[in-house]
Amino acid sequence: MAAVNDNIKSYTGFKAITILCLVVLYAPLVIVTIYSFNASKSITNWEGLSLYWYYDIFAGPESAKWKEAAWNSFTIAIVAATMATSIATLAATAMVRGGKFKLRTASFGLISLPLMVPEIVLAVATLIFFNSIGFTRGYFSILVAHTAFCIPFAYLPIQARMQGIEDSFEQAAMDLYANKRQAFTKILLPLMMPGIISGFLLAFIVSLDDFIITNFVKGAGVETLPTAIFGSVKQGLKPNIMAISTLLLGVSVVMVTISYFVSKKDNTQ
Amino acid sequence: MAAGAASGGSATTDTYASARNLLLLPSWVILGIFVLAPVIMMLIYSFLTKEFRGGVIWQFSLAAYDQFFFDRGLFGDEPAKIEWTYINIFWRSTWQAGAATILSLLIGFPTAYFIATREESVRPIWVFLITIPYWVNLLIRTVSMKFLLRDEGPLNDFLMSTGLIDSPIHIINTNFAVQLGLFYSYLPFMVLPIYAAVERYNFSMSEAAADLYASKWVTLRRIVLPAIKPGVIAGCILVFVPSLGSFLAPDLLGGAKNFMIGSLIEEQFKGNAGNWPFGAAASMVLLSMVLIILMIFARQQSKADKAEG
Numbered sequence: 001m002a003a004v005n006d007n008i009k010s011y012t013g014f015k016a017i018t019i020l021c022l023v024v025l026y027a028p029l030v031i032v033t034i035y036s037f038n039a040s041k042s043i044t045n046w047e048g049l050s051l052y053w054y055y056d057i058f059a060g061p062e063s064a065k066w067k068e069a070a071w072n073s074f075t076i077a078i079v080a081a082t083m084a085t086s087i088a089t090l091a092a093t094a095m096v097r098g099g100k101f102k103l104r105t106a107s108f109g110l111i112s113l114p115l116m117v118p119e120i121v122l123a124v125a126t127l128i129f130f131n132s133i134g135f136t137r138g139y140f141s142i143l144v145a146h147t148a149f150c151i152p153f154a155y156l157p158i159q160a161r162m163q164g165i166e167d168s169f170e171q172a173a174m175d176l177y178a179n180k181r182q183a184f185t186k187i188l189l190p191l192m193m194p195g196i197i198s199g200f201l202l203a204f205i206v207s208l209d210d211f212i213i214t215n216f217v218k219g220a221g222v223e224t225l226p227t228a229i230f231g232s233v234k235q236g237l238k239p240n241i242m243a244i245s246t247l248l249l250g251v252s253v254v255m256v257t258i259s260y261f262v263s264k265k266d267n268t269q
Numbered sequence: 270m271a272a273g274a275a276s277g278g279s280a281t282t283d284t285y286a287s288a289r290n291l292l293l294l295p296s297w298v299i300l301g302i303f304v305l306a307p308v309i310m311m312l313i314y315s316f317l318t319k320e321f322r323g324g325v326i327w328q329f330s331l332a333a334y335d336q337f338f339f340d341r342g343l344f345g346d347e348p349a350k351i352e353w354t355y356i357n358i359f360w361r362s363t364w365q366a367g368a369a370t371i372l373s374l375l376i377g378f379p380t381a382y383f384i385a386t387r388e389e390s391v392r393p394i395w396v397f398l399i400t401i402p403y404w405v406n407l408l409i410r411t412v413s414m415k416f417l418l419r420d421e422g423p424l425n426d427f428l429m430s431t432g433l434i435d436s437p438i439h440i441i442n443t444n445f446a447v448q449l450g451l452f453y454s455y456l457p458f459m460v461l462p463i464y465a466a467v468e469r470y471n472f473s474m475s476e477a478a479a480d481l482y483a484s485k486w487v488t489l490r491r492i493v494l495p496a497i498k499p500g501v502i503a504g505c506i507l508v509f510v511p512s513l514g515s516f517l518a519p520d521l522l523g524g525a526k527n528f529m530i531g532s533l534i535e536e537q538f539k540g541n542a543g544n545w546p547f548g549a550a551a552s553m554v555l556l557s558m559v560l561i562i563l564m565i566f567a568r569q570q571s572k573a574d575k576a577e578g
Contacts, residue, residue: 008472008475008476008479008485008488009386009472009475010386011379011382011485011486011489013379014379014380014382014383015383017376017379017380017383018379018380018383018384020376021376021377021379021380021399021456021460022398022399024376024453024456025399025401025402025453025456025457026402027417028410028413028414028416028417028453029402029405029409029410029413031413031416031417031423032409032412032413032416035416035423043416044421044422086295087295087296087299088296090292090293090295090296091292091293091295091296093285093292094285094288094289094290094292094293095293096282097282097283097284097285097286098283098285098286098288098289098292098293099282099283099286099289100283101286101289103293107293107296107297110296110297110300110301110304110305111296111300113300113304113305113308114300114304116559116560116563117304117308117556117559118510118511118513118514118555118556118559119511119514119516120514120515120516120530120531120534120535120552120555121308121311121514121534121552121555121556121559122304122307122308124311124534124538124548124549124552125304125307125308125310125311125552126303126307127538128307128310128311128314128545128549129303129306129307129310129311131324132310132314144303145303147299147303148299148300148303148304149304151296151299151300155296167282167284170284171284174284180284180285180287180288183284184285205404208406209406209407209408211407211408211516211517212516212517212531216538226406226408229408229409229412230408230517233412233415233521237412237415237416237419241412242416245406245409245412245413248405248406248409249405249406249409252401252404252405252406253401253404253405255404256397256400256401256404260393260397264393
């Protein structure tokens with residue numbers, strides 16, 4: 001393959017389109033970040049650099065609302081991602097190391113169901129279900145719904161990672177009188193760690209990101225950052241939204257960078 | 270999304286065979302109760318009678334589906350005609366999602382191809398750059414798009430300062446704004462599967478075509494494209510399916526005239542004015558459409574896998 005002439009591979013214009021693609025992907029985010037530092041009260045005019053809108057989020061008249069929404073968002077994301085990742089790790093072990101069994105296809109179908117059902121449909125279904133069993137809508141209903149739909153996002157990286165690990169390590173441990181639990185916790189789990197970390201980060205971001213399902217199951221009075229931002233944007237774009245967006249953007253970039261280095265370190269081992 | 274289904278069946282060992290039911294139990298319980306049961310309950314609700322303050326009366330009724338497909342006049346006593354209102358909303362959504370998919374393909378295919386033909390050591394960096402926006406909150410990305418496209422927004426400012434236009438182009442609250450928003454939301458989903466397919470493609474086939482005097486563009490169309498078709502189809506589905514049921518882009522960028530399925534469904538559950546069985550029925554129609562698309566895709570994939578060997 002290395003012998004193939006580069007001339008045959010490359011097409012004129014593809015590089016330009018790639019650059020266009022990156023500009024399209026990043027321009028809106030960069031512009032919002034720049035405007036979050038605008039001193040002006042209007043979102044249109046540029047009146048110089050300032051941290052005023054960051055101050056406004058943390059100490060302004062609406063700061064209590066934003067802090068509460070941030071608290072809800074982050075605690076739900078951490079707890080839901082932790083539970084989803086634990087459940088997904090156990091399931092992946094059974095699916096990859098459990099031999100052939102009857103319910104394998106059905107189990108895989110069930111695990112990937114949240115990915116196949118459109119988000120708005122899952123939101124409607126969850127609302128209807130909670131309503132029909134009399135489950136009070138609020139913080140706890142958001143947490144449960146998030147845990148469920150985060151499972152496949154945690155599962156896929158873990159499964160991919162586990163498929164790349166030969167079972168000879170565990171077999172060797174068991175030949176040396178380790179029991180299955182020890183083979184799992186001492187051998188398989190550490191080897192799976194990069195997949196588990198990627199799965200957790202993905203589940204965390206997906207939970208933090210969710211608007212539609214949260215909006216349906218949250219009930220009155222409980223807000224997460226996306227529902228609070230949406231409510232505020234509906235009343236008109238204000239500069240404080242730019243500041244919150246930039247902060248959340250920062251969180252996403254940090255998470256994706258961690259994920260990148262975890263998988264990179266893994267590849268070089 | 271659906272691409273994951275193909276990888277579910279590869280080699281397994283049986284070290285933990287005796288514990289597998291116990292290991293799978295938590296996922297069966299959580300997903301069974303909070304995903305599968307709700308979808309079944311939604312199916313049941315779509316056949317119930319609506320209650321006027323939101324909610325349902327437990328009485329079998331086909332009224333929701335009847336309202337969706339048929340128009341029986343104001344008092345329900347005229348002969349049934351086809352009701353176009355909701356079919357049109359679904360048609361418009363399909364069209365919008367299709368346009369967004371084509372836009373993504375036009376930009377995403379060359380990008381994926383370009384990245385996959387870089388040096389092996391720098392490919393992860395390119396992929397990383399394409400992935401970052403996917404990790405950024407979808408609502409924030411949509412709001413950013415709204416900010417950018419406004420009549421007084423930076424895009425119009427920029428175009429006016431370069432002298433390309435004299436007055437702002439009105440983009441926000443048009444169909445095109447929604448298409449742009451959907452395109453922007455799901456573009457990384459188009460690039461990644463095509464990238465994976467091109468990376469697996471054996472370029473000595475292109476060389477063979479060149480030796481036989483095929484031009485480069487003929488090679489692309491007749492040799493490369495058929496070989497990476499599964500990746501292209503996967504990318505199209507990953508953009509089309511979420512676009513079809515999307516809520517944020519049409520709601521924030523489209524305004525009231527550019528109603529899509531997501532907004533139609535959402536409205537049925539808002540406050541007391543809603544109609545829960547009708548919302549459930551509309552959701553069922555959307556779910557059926559998506560499942561049919563995914564089933565056709567799965568059959569094609571398994572055919573392609575068999576053809577490969």
